[in-house]
Amino acid sequence: MTDLRxxxxxxxxxxADHAERVxxxxxxxxLVAVADADAGRAEALAGRLSERSASTARHSGGTTHAETVRVVEDPMDLIAADDVDAVILASPGFAHAEQLFACLEHGKPVLCEKPLTMDAASALRVVEAEHKLGRQVIQVGFMRRFxxxxxxxxQLLDSGDLGRTLxxxxxxxxxxxxxxxxSEMIVRDSMVHEVDVARWLFGEEITRITVHTPTPTSLVGDGVLDPQLAVFELANGAMADVEVFVNFQVGYEVRCEAVAERGSATIGLGSGVFTRxxxxxxxxMPADFRVRxxxxxxxxxxxxxxxxxxxEIDGPSAxxxxxxxxxxxxxLESLSTGKPVDVALADRSEVLG
Amino acid sequence: MTDLRxxxxxxxxxxADHAERVxxxxxxxxLVAVADADAGRAEALAGRLSERSASTARHSGGTTHAETVRVVEDPMDLIAADDVDAVILASPGFAHAEQLFACLEHGKPVLCEKPLTMDAASALRVVEAEHKLGRQVIQVGFMRRFxxxxxxxxQLLDSGDLGRTLxxxxxxxxxxxxxxxxSEMIVRDSMVHEVDVARWLFGEEITRITVHTPTPTSLVGDGVLDPQLAVFELANGAMADVEVFVNFQVGYEVRCEAVAERGSATIGLGSGVFTRxxxxxxxxMPADFRVRxxxxxxxxxxxxxxxxxxxEIDGPSAxxxxxxxxxxxxxLESLSTGKPVDVALADRSEVLG
Amino acid sequence: MTDLRxxxxxxxxxxADHAERVxxxxxxxxLVAVADADAGRAEALAGRLSERSASTARHSGGTTHAETVRVVEDPMDLIAADDVDAVILASPGFAHAEQLFACLEHGKPVLCEKPLTMDAASALRVVEAEHKLGRQVIQVGFMRRFxxxxxxxxQLLDSGDLGRTLxxxxxxxxxxxxxxxxSEMIVRDSMVHEVDVARWLFGEEITRITVHTPTPTSLVGDGVLDPQLAVFELANGAMADVEVFVNFQVGYEVRCEAVAERGSATIGLGSGVFTRxxxxxxxxMPADFRVRxxxxxxxxxxxxxxxxxxxEIDGPSAxxxxxxxxxxxxxLESLSTGKPVDVALADRSEVLG
Amino acid sequence: MTDLRxxxxxxxxxxADHAERVxxxxxxxxLVAVADADAGRAEALAGRLSERSASTARHSGGTTHAETVRVVEDPMDLIAADDVDAVILASPGFAHAEQLFACLEHGKPVLCEKPLTMDAASALRVVEAEHKLGRQVIQVGFMRRFxxxxxxxxQLLDSGDLGRTLxxxxxxxxxxxxxxxxSEMIVRDSMVHEVDVARWLFGEEITRITVHTPTPTSLVGDGVLDPQLAVFELANGAMADVEVFVNFQVGYEVRCEAVAERGSATIGLGSGVFTRxxxxxxxxMPADFRVRxxxxxxxxxxxxxxxxxxxEIDGPSAxxxxxxxxxxxxxLESLSTGKPVDVALADRSEVLG
Known part of the structure; x- marks a missing residue:
């Protein structure tokens, strides 16, 4: 069997989590190669993960061709390398656009951590470039879908058992x-997950967003607006509200309740060991998103x-x-103005033909 | 990297689940080989799982050496095969003893589904044979530990935060x-999991068992005693009770509550989607143990x-x-007599030195 | 001991529930008297509740002075009656203003079901009239406080253990x-409870309200906007959101989650018999608010x-x-315009001195 | 209306709780009278509860005939008093027999806290004496039924929806x-509630009991066996197990799970404010049984x-x-012998005719 490199x-x-996961x-x-602006941590990770191969080679009775994970200095070289079949992009968001274009150029499948790029305009250019390529090679890391x-x-909402979701x-x-x-990072780094959740669960685009800023918790620095309370309006008239609170003190918590015509369904209520x-x-509570x-x-x-x-890549698309x-x-505009803001989205059928 | 074959x-x-899991x-x-008394289903599974390799070979950019899963007629030949590094035994329990001895003879690591063997005497011979080999090669499929x-x-009980478990x-x-x-299958096939859970959580042997038989549900055939209610006494004086009910009608449910000196802890209360x-x-409820x-x-x-x-095999031992x-x-003796029965266990230090 | 009549x-x-409760x-x-526009149902209730007195008189060993509950045709006569110490107003909302002024005139304590009156202007006149009387005689039926x-x-929020409520x-x-x-009845009859809950839990007035109207459920008549999603802003900058859905199909459900600086607290998750x-x-689910x-x-x-x-009446005031x-x-204005609306409230210190 | 005195x-x-409740x-x-071996606490309670009457008389507009709760030195005098229609017995268990016979003699309805009497023989004499009286005047304080x-x-079990309870x-x-x-008090004062619960829910007598004594918690005095684990067998072959643990450290907890042919039902899982x-x-956890x-x-x-x-007294009978x-x-016999003990119960039809 041939492994994907x-x-x-x-x-x-x-x-590092993704590398270890692979x-x-x-x-x-x-895993064949890693690249990072910090060469030291790339070396350390490669060393640690190569050891496993060595260990395997030593103990297992099979043929022994222990391989190591190599460090590539320039991410563009890693993307271009012949022995790299596919790429996981976990670089800072500002580097994504250039690296995604490189993946598209080499036709390399890429799992790109969110955000796709830093703004809608550059993201749209990525969408258009992939469309020209003629097949999906980009999957975005909206991992809640998994x-x-x-x-x-x-699955429950799509089954129709509860009627239409409201x-x-x-x-x-x-x-x-x-x-x-x-404050802006709450919208871009955290709320972005609920943006995808709402689009995905409803199967509709978001047409309008209001970001409310109640008096902030006293446990954050001056000028940071936390928590934030957003209201989304969707193309079919459905709505969603989102509380994002990045200084909740207790632990990590993500919940979603869908209210439909014939009932509601909630996930994220937690479980595990119930103690008295x-x-x-x-x-x-889980410590953070990596645990949850x-x-x-x-x-x-x-x-x-x-x-x-x-x-047949079929995950969240560009x-x-x-x-x-x-x-x-x-x-972000609503956050700064305090008013509802319409979402200006390109016409999907024009862009994707 | 060299894969374990x-x-x-x-x-x-x-x-089949384990094969697909691998x-x-x-x-x-x-996965390199499968064996089954029913050659047809072995062939079907091997075919289905080989396709994946072929598919991989076709699409991935790597070197293509598509391999197939072969069917071996005689399990003893599979165990002896040079290209099999380790074995998963999921044959019927009565076949385990002979197959385990073969694994021991060839020094092949083996993950053996429960029961180890059909009775205590033969199980003890397996323990002794492995002991002579000088290293652990047998792991028993008491998967609740995982x-x-x-x-x-x-982990919570071992931390001592709740004091001694009672x-x-x-x-x-x-x-x-x-x-x-x-009725006997309730003890041997189902309750055996709680036997292991009690031994593992307490870190003590069970010294006495009573199996009570309340009036059975009317939804089982004549003469089958279901549910059963067992009481275990452990070497340190702690106790455990177990309800096993294999015709519960609702779905699959496994719960365990530990009561300690400073509190209690329960697992298996369930979670997932909470609907109204x-x-x-x-x-x-989960449909069965494979889902749960x-x-x-x-x-x-x-x-x-x-x-x-x-x-370094370290799972549940022989x-x-x-x-x-x-x-x-x-x-089983208590089930038939209705009385408490002492457990006659070999002296561990004599057997294992 | 002298009972309150x-x-x-x-x-x-x-x-009828309140009468039976008394x-x-x-x-x-x-209970000494009942009045209702429907004389028949007043008679029936009075008869049913008088029987209890008769039964008591017959069986108990004490002195027997069986009393009956009498029916008074005109509510104003009931309020004025010498043998009525206090009044429970459960008449339709439009009748409240006149009846409350009668209670104030006679100095009769009154437990008035919500709404106090049908609009803010008349409610303010009631507040002013009671203020002139110099003591609290009106309690409004915001029963969630009990x-x-x-x-x-x-109590938890007021303890300060979770920090400031946000x-x-x-x-x-x-x-x-x-x-x-x-659609208006959702705001006036249902959401009014959450209006009081928010004012009471925060100890602050609501200064602004937005009532959103997502696409309604298909299970209501034409033109009815249900569910509704409201956002409240309070004088201290805190916020509250409220979903009201009067055609939820499943049963009655009231939940409230308070999010504070050091944690959150939720009530209304339900309990009772947990079945499998x-x-x-x-x-x-409870069938309705009377059960819950x-x-x-x-x-x-x-x-x-x-x-x-x-x-010393101390419940929710006029x-x-x-x-x-x-x-x-x-x-209601926000419901019809779709925009946030500021709440125009009289100056409390001016009104109440 | 004539109040029951x-x-x-x-x-x-x-x-004192019951007096205040009345x-x-x-x-x-x-409440007209109280009696207690400790005259001082009887006086204090009577004084405190009489104040309420005085307060009522002062403020309410009705006729004022303020009455006080009087203290009676001898319980037998209280039971015999003409102005006492019915009695609540909350004296120590050893005093119950004599006081119950006095109630029967005077034909006074009596709500008797558990235990009815200190042993089965004296309890049976009470049953026989009430039977001669020809009507139920004794209700025992098995308050879980309420x-x-x-x-x-x-109600759920009796509905038959879950089939027969097992x-x-x-x-x-x-x-x-x-x-x-x-140790004996665990059986007599605590487990007695589950004895009644099992008899009541099954509608069957208990025919056999085993009281197991796992190694006790280290947080109790020498020689006290706590927790205890009992197994009941009922006349129809159903069974019940009971853990009683009076030094649980965490708080008060009472749970009951009924397992039936078509499902299970659990109560006592708790609710209230859910915090993070x-x-x-x-x-x-509730502090004690009075809260729960x-x-x-x-x-x-x-x-x-x-x-x-x-x-028409219809609560738990003598x-x-x-x-x-x-x-x-x-x-208690099983506790001391460690063996199952058959319950020797009089023939109900012989005793009650």
């Missing part, structure tokens, strides 16, 4: 943000590998990345 | 059993592969399989 | 509304009786009724 | 017991008053008190 660009927290948990894929709970919710209530909470966090101790019943969504990331990468080797960027841009 | 003996429901979800392993909820419960309350329910189900529909709030424990099986096999290639068999034998 | 004006569903569940109060769960939430998320769902239901049946786990809030109503009336006999009316008026 | 014998924690929360009843959750469970799993936990607590704070989700069962006690007393004035005593006696 994967290169990872950017090995910060997310990229090596330790993903069937049918092999979370078993979100997937079950989507409303979504979303809650998205992080334990705390670093002091450098700015210290005069309390309950459980612990570990399984979603595993499934996302396995499915991307499987779809890529079959030549258009999904572009539409999310357009909504976030409108959201 | 795995052969699967027995491709009924469990074996091919589609497990990193660092490759379920994230059970693992978190174990009691376990277990519930183990299947939706329904086939008409051929007999049809005048009800709640969710759906899918993640546990995935983790079990990935860890076994990882441990095997490192040469002794664990033997001890469970001894408790079940005593349980 | 209570008269009930309006014996539709709510008034007779069967409330200590220190006695629900044990809401009361515990209020946001409220409210859900208010009825199983179904009669065909005569109009029909491939589902879960429970049943039965205990709240019992406590409301017992506390009102106790406070009245002590001469001002609370007026402020809610003012918010609902603004809400 | 109630006298309370024994005003420790339970009796005064403050119960319709149709009046808890809304238990009542809903009973098993009960009970958990009964107190936060901590005083150092004077002895301090890295935890969950809620608080406050509503059950209120309903118990209101229903007893209502039934008494109608002359036979229920006797049968519970007989099971507890057998349980």
């Amino acid at each position: 994967v290169g990872v660009v950017g090995v910060g927290v997310m990229g 090596v330790r948990k993903t069937s049918g894929a092999r 979370d078993p709970e979100y997937a079950a919710l989507k 409303l979504l209530h979303n809650v998205h909470r992080n334990k705390s943000a670093p002091p450098t966090f700015r 101790a210290g005069e309390q019943w309950g459980g612990t 969504f570990e399984q979603a990331y595993d499934i996302e990468v396995q499915r991307w590998v499987d779809a890529t080797v079959r030549g 258009w999904d990345g572009y539409a999310a960027a357009a909504v976030c841009e409108a959201g | 795995v052969g699967v003996v027995g491709v009924g429901v469990m074996g 091919v589609r979800k497990t990193s660092g392993a490759r 379920d994230p909820e059970y693992a978190a419960l174990k 009691l376990l309350h277990n519930v183990h329910r299947n939706k329904s059993a086939p008409p051929t189900f007999r 529909a049809g005048e009800q709030w709640g969710g759906t 424990f899918e993640q546990a099986y995935d983790i079990e096999v990935q860890r076994w592969v990882d441990a095997t290639v490192r040469g 002794w664990d399989g033997y001890a469970a068999a001894a408790v079940c034998e005593a349980g | 209570v008269g009930v004006v309006g014996v539709g569903v709510m008034g 007779v069967r569940k409330t200590s220190g109060a006695r 629900d044990p769960e809401y009361a515990a939430l209020k 946001l409220l998320h409210n859900v208010h769902r009825n199983k179904s509304a009669p065909p005569t239901f109009r 049946a029909g491939e589902q786990w879960g429970g049943t 809030f039965e205990q709240a109503y019992d406590i409301e009336v017992q506390r009102w009786v106790d406070a009245t006999v002590r001469g 001002w609370d009724g007026y402020a809610a009316a003012a918010v609902c008026e603004a809400g | 109630v006298g309370v014998v024994g005003v420790g924690v339970m009796g 005064v403050r929360k119960t319709s149709g009843a009046r 808890d809304p959750e238990y009542a809903a469970l009973k 098993l009960l799993h009970n958990v009964h936990r107190n936060k901590s017991a005083p150092p004077t607590f002895r 704070a301090g890295e935890q989700w969950g809620g608080t 069962f406050e509503q059950a006690y209120d309903i118990e007393v209101q229903r007893w008053v209502d039934a008494t004035v109608r002359g 036979w229920d008190g006797y049968a519970a005593a007989a099971v507890c006696e057998a349980g």
Whole structure:
């Protein structure tokens, strides 16, 4: 069996997790190269992950051709390399546009962490360039679609058992943000997930967004507006509200309630070990998104590998990345003006023919 | 990197799942051979899983050396084959003893579905034979140890935060059993999981077992005693109770509550999509153990592969399989007599030195 | 001990419940008179509740002076009657203003079902008239303040353990509304409860309201906007959102989540009997507000009786009724214009001195 | 309307609660007298509860005939008093037999806190004496039957929707017991509730009981066996298990799961305010039975008053008190011998004709 040879660009927290995921948990894929602006951490990761191969070669009874993960200095070289079949982009968002164009040029399938690019205009250019290529090679890292709970919710809503979906209530909470966090990052880095969730669950574009700013928590730096409360209006007249609170103090929490004509469905209520101790019943909150969504990331990468080797990539598309960027841009305007802002989206049929 | 080459003996429901798991979800392993008394289903499975390799070879840009999964007629030949590094035994329990001895003879690591063997005496001979070999090659399929909820419960109890554990309350329910189900199978096939759970969570042997038989549900055939209610006494004086009900009608449910000196902890309360529909709030029950424990099986096999290639198998041991068999034998005697029965266990330090 | 002699004006569903509550569940109060535009149902209720007295007189060993509940034709006569110490107003909202002025004239304590009156202007006149009287005699039927769960939430938020409260998320769902239901009634009859909840939990006035109207469910008559999604802004900058959905189909559901600087707290998640049946786990939804809030109503009336006999009425005041009316008026304007509307509230210190 | 004039014998924690309940929360009843071996606490309570009458008389507009609660030195005098229509017995268990015979002699309805008497033999004599009287005047304080959750469970099981009930799993936990607590008290004072619950839910007598004693928690005094794990067998072959743990440390917890042919139903899972704070989700445990069962006690007393004035007492009978005593006696024997013990119950049809 021929493994898909994967290169990872950017090995910060997310990229390193993905690299390890490819090596330790993903069937049918092999990590061959990593690149990072910080050469030291790329070397360290490559060394650590190569050891596993060596160990395998030593103990298993099979033929031994231990391979190592190599470090490539320039991400563009990694993307171009003959022995790299597909790329995972986990570099900073501002580097995505150039790297995506390189992937398109070499026809390399790419799993690109969100955001697709930094603004709607450049995202649209990526969409157009891929369209010219004639096949989907870009998948955007909206990994909630792969979370078993979100997937079950989507399946339930699509089944029609609850009638038409009317409303979504979303809650998205992080334990705390670093002091450098700015108000805009709530929209672009956090709320962007609920933008995709709303588009995906409804199967409709968002046409209007209002970002409300209640009096902020006293536990953030001056001038940061946290929490934020957004209201989305969708093309079919449905609506969604979203609380994003990145300094929630308690832990990580993501919830989504869909309200339909014949009932409602909620995911993210949590489970695990239910304790009674210290005069309390309950459980612990996950520390962060990596704990809560570990399984979603595993499934996302396995499915991307499987779809890529079959030549049938079907995850969140460049258009999904572009539409999310357009909504976030409108959201940032609403954040600064306090007013509802219409989302200016290109005509899909014109762009994609 | 060299993949562990795995052969699967027995491709009924469990074996086919494991084979597919190795091919589609497990990193660092490759399925090379399957064997089954029913040659037809072995051929069908091998064909289906070989296609994936072919597909991979066709689309991925890498070197193409498409390999197929071959069918081996005689399980003993599969175990002996040079290109099989490790074996998954999912054959019927009565075939285990002979096949395990073959694995021991060839020094092949083996993941053996429960039961280890059909009775305590033969299980003890397996333990002794492995002991002579001088290293652990047998892992028994007590997969609850790999379920994230059970693992978190174990970790919590071992942390000592709740003080010493005093009691376990277990519930183990299947939706329904086939008409051929007999009362003894409840003890040997179902309750055996709770036998292992109790031994593992307490870190103690079970010394006494009582199997109570309340008036059975009217939904089973004549003479079948279902549900059953067992009480275990452990070497340190702790106790556990277990309800096993294989015709529960509703769905699959496994719960475990540990009661300790400073609090209690429960797993298996369920989660997923929480709906409000049809005048009800709640969710759906998993259909069976494959749905509930899918993640546990995935983790079990990935860890076994990882441990095997490192040469450090550390899962449930042959002794664990033997001890469970001894408790079940005593349980069957209690089932037929209605009285508490002491568990006659060999002296571990004598057997294992 | 001298019982408080209570008269009930309006014996539709709510008034009949209150009358029965006074007779069967409330200590220190006695029902002496009822009045209703429908003389027949007043007679029937009085007859039914008088029987209890007769039964009591017959069987108990005490002195027997069986008393009957009499029917008074004109509500104004009931309010004026010498043997009526206090009044429960459960007449239609449009009759409240006149009846409240009569209670004020006679200095009779009155528990007035919401709404206080039909608009903010008349409600303000009631507030002013009571202010001239110099003592609180009016309590408005915002009974959620007496629900044990809401009361515990209020206590938790006021304790300061979670820091300052930042946001409220409210859900208010009825199983179904009669065909005569109009969109405005959602604001005035249903959302008015959340208006009071937000004012009470925050201890702040609402300064601005937006009522959104997503595409309505297909299960209501033409032109009815249901569900509605409102956003409240409070004087201190905090915010609240409210979903009201009076044709939810499933059952009655009221939830409130408060989000504070150091955590969140939710009430209304439900409890009762947790079943596993029909491939589902879960429970049943209460049929309507009378089931869900039965205990709240019992406590409301017992506390009102106790406070009245002590001469220290302290429940929701006429001002609370007026402020809610003012918010609902603004809400109705927002409902028709689709825009945020500022709430024009009189200056409390000017009105109440 | 004539109120039922109630006298309370024994005003420790339970009796004082009941006295206050009659005064403050119960319709149709009046507290006229209290008696207690500790005259001082009887005086204090009577004074405190008389004040309310005075307050009522002062403020309400009705006729003023303020009455005080008087203290009676000898309980037998209270029971005999002409102005006492009915009696609540909350004296120590050892005093019950004599006081119950006095109630029977005077034909006074009596709500007797559990235990009915201290042993099965004396309880049977009470049953026989009441039978001679020809009508039910004794109700035993098995108040779980009045808890809304238990009542809903009973209703569900009796509906037959889940088929025949096969098993009960009970958990009964107190936060901590005083150092004077002895092992026998677990059976007689705590487990007695589950004895009644099992008899009531199944509608069958308990025929056999085993009380297991796992290694006790280290947080109790020497020689006290806590927790205890009991197994009940019922006349129809159904079974129940009960964990009683009176030094659970966390708080008060009572749960009951009924397992039937077509599903299971659980009560006591808790509810109230659901918080997310301090890295935890969950809620608080009730401090003790008075918090958990406050509503059950209120309903118990209101229903007893209502039934008494109608002359139709229908709560737990003297036979229920006797049968519970007989099971507890057998349980104490099992506790000391470690063996199953058959319950020797008189023939009901012989005793009650």
